[in-house]
Amino acid sequence: MAKHQDFLMRRGLFVGLNLCVFVSAYLLAIRPVVSLLSDQADRLAQARAALSNYRTIAARDAAVRSKAARAGDAASSSAFLQGASDGGINADLQARLKTVADQAGARVQSVRALEPGTDRDTRYLGAHLELTGSIAAIYTTLQTIEGREPYLFVDTATLRMPATPPGAVPTQEPSIEAQFDIYGPLRNHAVGR
Structure with a gap:
């Protein structure tokens, strides 16, 4: 029976050590990789949102350029006093x-x-x-x-x-x-x- 207890103790020690190694490997290697991938996914979502905003701005480029040209024309329009001197x-x-x-x-x-x-x-x-x-x-x-x-x-x-004058009646x-x-x-x- 001592042999059997020794075997069970060795087995428990083997399982415990392997479990500690597995947990340590998870905490030191796998968890940081998972966290890095999660952060990359968040950054990618932010980049997609920024790209969407930039595309919206770029789509308004023609309208903005048109308004800027009209504002430039207003400075040379008849809205201001003009002349040589x-x-x-x-x-x-x-x-x-x-x-x-x-x-x-x-x-x-x-x-x-x-x-x-x-x-x-x-x-x-x-x-x-x-x-x-x-x-x-x-x-x-x-x-x-x-x-x-x-x-x-x-x-x-x-x-x-x-x-x-006093006494005058206005007629108009x-x-x-x-x-x-x-x-x-x-x-x-x-x-x-």
Whole structure:
């Protein structure tokens, strides 16, 4: 029986050692390989998602290029004041303002150039416009100035209604005196150009 116990003990020791070797081999060799393969699968899934995003972006390439070309065209369009020199541009602006006021039924008292201005790297030329007319004529003038190209902005507006003599009964719509400082961005709008 001692022989049989010795045999069982050797067998148990053999199985135990083999089990320890197998567990050690699993922990030292197989588990890291499985973990590496799992990480590679995650990276591959991330790469597929990135590739899908890049394909979506590439599919929009034509639309983006088209919009960029239109934005470039806007810088050279009639939306900005254009001309060879500041003096020529300002003369054109003053003539344009006078024409707009005349067409609206307002009477231009004076129009003169203002000092150029710069705001956030955009250069502006301006004109001071003084006119008189009915409320409707002044309103139409303002609406036309700000509603058409080139883009013009009324920076300062002063409206004044002249006093009527005491006891006088107005027979027509009252006249308003108006003064406006109007600016427009230059086509070549970067500072220093």
